[in-house]
Amino acid sequence: MLLQFQETGSIADISSAIYCFKVATLLIPGNHQNMPAYLSNLGNALSRRFERTGDLADISAAIEYHQKAIELSPKDNVNMPLWLCNLGTSFSIRFKRTGDLADISAAIRHHQKAVEITPERHAGMPKTLCQLASSFLSRFKRTGDLPNVTTAIEHYKKAVQLTPNGHADTPKMLANLGSSLLIRFEQTGGLADISATIEYHQKAIELTPDGHASKYIDCNNLGNSFLKRFLQTGDLDDISASIEYHLKSTSSIPEDHVDLPMMSTNLGNSFLKRFEQTGDLVDLSAAIDYTQKAVNLAPEGHADMPSWLGNLGNSLLTRFKLTEDLVDISTAIDIQQKALMLIPEGHVNMPSLLNSYGSLLSARFKCTGDLADISAAIENQQRAIELTPEHHADMALWQHNLGDSLMSCFNQTKKEGDCQAAALNYRLAATQNTGRPTARLHAARRWARCLLVLNNEEALHAYSIAIELLPLVASLHQTIHNRHKQLFDISDLTSEAVAMALLLQRNDLALEWFEQGRCLIWTQLNQLRTPVDLLRHHDAGLAERFLAVSKALETSGSRSETPWQADSTITQHIAVESQVRLHLKLAEEFEQLLANVRSHPGFSDFLRPPKTASILSRLPAGGPIVIINLQKATCNALALIHGADDPLRICLNNFSYQKAELLRKQLGYHLTCEKVRLSDSAERAGRPAVHPDRAGLHHILRELWNGVVWPILEALGYSSPPVHRNRIWWCPTGPLAFLPIHAAGIYNPDGQVLGSCLSDFAVSSYIPTVTTLLEKVNNTANLTHRKTRLLLLSQPNALPYAPIPGTVIETRVVRGRMQEADIEVILLEDGEGTKNRVTEEMGSHGWVHIASHASQHPTEPLKSGFYLHDGQLELLEIIRQQIPRAEFAYLSACQTSVGNDKLTDEVIHLAAGMLAAGYQGVVATMWSINDQYAPKIAENFYGCLLQEMKDRGVHRLDSSQAAYALDDATRTIRANLGDSEHALLTWVPYIHHGL
Structure with a gap:
């Protein structure tokens, strides 16, 4: 019946087993040789029923029976290790219920003695080692002494090694090993531990038959593992997996099971963490419901009650931050106070509860301004730090939270000492060697801002730490997709740090930070290809x-x-x-x-970030590079000039982040209106409502000219249009990245005045980072001997968009011009343009011209791509290509240079993807292009390159002349169409990226 209970979990089965064992002890003499075995079996059955019901009388009786069994057995009894293990396990089980340290010490003592007297190759040794390891883990959970975890892991690993393949105990041993590694991960943050934890728990589930009574605990363990990894990496797949496994565990366990409160609170925690990431109110409601259920179901005096109360308090705090309902925060504070009253001194969870209590009080202070709350918050958070081991993975988070409370106090009292104390705690958090990188980075940023309040130039050091932490937040341990997600909330950090360096006249540092913090994912990719x-x-x-x-x-x-x-x-x-x-x-x-x-x-x-001197020494001679750093408080340009010893700072006092954002909105509205106007269904679909920010392209380009471009040209010494126009490579940030700087100027539909637009002074190109351009310059020499091979792709009918017949005209015109010049061309049209064929041909053709539909994914930029005959060729697929012959790409499609507004500093668009794939230069578009004029612009572009090839007497196209060719092509269109709004919309979207 005991074995049947282990399969079914039925109380009736275990109660019947206990009855039978009791009868057996009564039917034989007290000195019978089998009495110890009967007593031990009875103790085991009572322990199992206690684990099912939580009745303390059962576990106390179990301990008495096990002790009696040992007393009645000779010391050399072959079963003595088993009797000792059973007694130790009963002490350990009672400890988990009561938290009495004397019980767990007794458990370890008996388990150690059992191991000592058991031969290593004995069949029972693996189980004995597991029980000893489990006791060490239980003591750690009470005391926080990390060597207990290390010892437990060693014993579990040895037990797994000694267990034969296919043994029935293997799943449980794997699960135990996984749980011990999870505990060490919570202390140290080592990703190897959490990865191994998930592996062992998955194997345990795989090896456990469906319907087995232990299945629920295996699912719970795996759910916890995914939750813990999510907290470290922020991967939404992990939190989804966590919730699903916790749901499986709670749905498969009986309603009256003693473990249901523990499982409910774990499920509630997972829902809470997903809400914090997604903002879905359904998740928040579920979090509160499940954590409340755990508290309601828990028996009075349960050792885990403080933790369960703390989880409920955290859920209510989250809802308070959303609603500012003082009932929630007051209830949460009362709950947390009760948890602190119940938890024993020295408990490993005490720092966590103290930190949470402080956060609750700090949150209420922000709403009420009661100084008693913030004083108590600071006191409790300080105590949490004092009780936490120095290198604990949560130390940075505790210090960060204390810094927040001190700053909240400073904001009301204006006492400089509070701000200084906050800065100290932020510094300690930022410079921790362990802990979540995001917590450390946010602490570094707030440390810098504290120092700014104190007028302390050490803010530069704080920003330096923050920039250094960026690669840890989006580390190579994650996929590119997840690295981008990690940067969503901190995409403006680099601009903020650069602005501070410029304010303190550290132009060199500003340049280095810009290069180190911008386009982090592209930089990592280039490093792997070094x-x-x-x-x-x-x-x-x-x-x-x-x-x-x-x-x-x-x-x-x-x-x-x-x-x-x-x-x-x-x-x-x-x-x-x-x-x-x-x-x-x-x-x-x-x-x-x-x-x-x-x-x-x-x-x-x-592979270290380049220094300013190294960057300046490798600048191209063709013209300056201009970085425009747009930040909420300031707007500056940093010009890098060939031969100059230092970067040149240019203050753009008549421009601002707010103006750039307004111009961007105006451009978006204007393009929407133009799209409706060009369609023949304006009346049917309804025109866009009149918007107060409406402005035409003339206005937008004039504002860019007056506020950005002309001040930069003046600072560069371009007072009048030169005879030979130089290049300017633009590297804009923030909303400016979505605006056509290259076309800035004062345009008059009745006739253009020389010197009133940027193209009169220089030919413009865009680059993601300075380093990107320098790498392209270095690669130029490797391309001069290669024969030009052009891949033309025409997809006029790619679904799901309407046909674009102009692409057929465009690609055939280009092919004709190339063939006249004896340039090798392959044309893929319609059904020939499959994803496999296109990527294959890109590998053998240095030049590619894509005429198709394209789209920018609004939330997952790596899913942006070109529409081909058999589906979308995504940006992720493009950057995977390390094309050895890549030279130039012409992207005749809509919005191929539109980035993601949440990741402007990462420059994630199709054009940048082509640069990352190895292309030296790219022609792309900032918005939808005119199908009527696209063929003519392409023809003019290639015509200019072919003429340049002929003038030089060479037999290959030169991609370094592409920017000039595009400038000439758009000038030709302007000469024919004039400078009306419609004409500007035709050529302005075309831009050049790269060398």
Whole structure:
């Protein structure tokens, strides 16, 4: 019946087993040789029923029976290790209910003695080791002494090694090992531990038959593991998996089970964390319901009651932040106070409860202004820090929260000491070696802002720490897709830091931070593709291994991700998780190899961010690079000029972030109106409502000229149009990245006045970062000997959009011009333009011209792409291509240079993707283009390049002349159409990126 209970979990089964065991002890003499076995079995059955019902009388009786069994057994009894284990386990079980340290010490003592007297190869050794390990873990959960966890992991690993394949206890042992690694992860934040945790719990579920009574706890353990990894990485797939497994565990456990409160609170925590990420109110309601259910179901005096109360308080705090309902915050504070009264001194969860209590009081202070609340908040948060081990993974979060409370106090009292104390705690949080990178980065940013309030130039150091933490927030341990998600809330950090460096006249630092913090994902991709020729001469083996790991890591990081599917099998989930583990292993090896490379003489700066002197020494001679740093408080340009010793700062006092945002809205509205006007269904669809910010393109370009471009030209010494126009490479930030700087000017429909627009002074190009351009300059020499091969792609009928017949005309005109010049061309039209065929041909053609529909995905930029015959060729697929012959791409499609407004500093659009794939230059579009004039612009563009080729007497196209060719092509269109609003909309969207 005991075995049947283990399968079914039925109280009737275990009660019947207990009855039978009791009768057995009564039917034999007290000195019978089998009496210890009967007593031990009775104790085990009572322990099992206690685990099911929580009745303390059962577990106390179990301990008495086990102790009596040991007293009646000879010391050399072959079953003595088993009797000792059973007694130790009963003490451990009671400890989990009462929290009495004497019980867990007794458990460890008896388990250790059992291990000592058991032969290592004995069949019972794995189980004995697991029980000892479990007791060490239980003591850690009470005391927080980390060596207990390390010891437990060692014992669990040894137990797994000693267990034969296919043994019935294997699932439980794997689950136990996973739980111990999860606990260490919570202390140290090591991603290897959490990855291994998930692996072991998944295997335990896979090996456990459906319907088995332990299935619910396996699902709960796996749900907790996904939740903990989500807290570290922010991957929404992890929190979705966590919720699904917690739902499985709560749905498969009886309503009267003693573990239901624990499982309900875990499910509530998962819902709460998903709400914090998505803002879905359904998740918040579920979080409160489940955490409240846990408290309601828990028996009085349960050792975990303080933690469950704390979880409920956190859920109510989250709702208070949303509604500012003082009932919620007052209730949460009362609940947290009760939790603190119940938790024993020295408990491992005490710092967490103190920190949460402080956060509750701080939140109420912000609403009421009661200084007693903020004083109590600071006191409790300080105590939480005092009780937390120095290198605990949550230390940075506790210090960050204390800094927030001190700043809240300062904002009301204006006492400088509070601001100084806040800065100190933010600094400590930011400089922790452990903890969530996001918490540390936010702390660094707030540290810098505190120092600004104090007029302390040490703010530069704080921003430096924040910039250094950016690669940790979006680390190579994650896929490209998830790295972008991590940057959503901090996309303006780099601009803020650069603005501060410029304010303090550290132009060199401003440039270095700009390059280090901008286009982080592209930079990481380039690092993985870095040539190692010099390293190969120094250490060929290290160079080859570095290349191999870099390539494998790039492949793993750029893999396509499908949302977590609840209806997938556990085997399918294990397969997905194996990719995660491989990726993590590769990332860790890459970091080790990088450290190894840097330890070699002459390689200390390998893949480190470039210094200002290095950047300035490699600038192209063709013209300046102009970075425009747009920040909420200031607007500055930083000009990099060939031959200059320092960057030139240009203050744009007549322009602002707010004006750029307004111009961007005006442009968007104007383009919408034009789209409706051009359609023949304006009356049927309804025209857009009149908007107060409505302005035409003339107005927008004039504002850009007066506020941005002309002040920069004056500072550069361009007082009048030169005879030979130089290049200017623009690198705009914020809303300016969505505005046509290259076309800035004062346009008169009746006739253009020379010197009133940018194109009179310079030919414009755009670049994501300065380093991107410098790399393209270095690559130029490798292209001069290559024959031009052009891939033409025409997709006039690609679904789901309306046909664009102009693409047929465009590509055939271009092919005709190329063939006349004896340039090799391949044309893929309609059904020939499949994703596989296009990517294959791109690998062997240095030039590509794509005439098709394109789209920018509003929330997931890597899903932007071109529409081909058999579907969309996404940006993620493009950046995977490391095209050895890539030279130039002409993207004759709509919105191929439109980035994501949440990640403006990452420059995520199709044109940037082509640059990342290796192309030297790209012609792209900022908005929808006119199908009528696109063929003519393309014909003029290639005509200019062919003429340049002829004038030089060479037999290949030169991509370095593409910017001039596009400028000439648009000038020709302007000469024919004039400068009306309609004419401007025709040519302004065409822009050049790269060299």
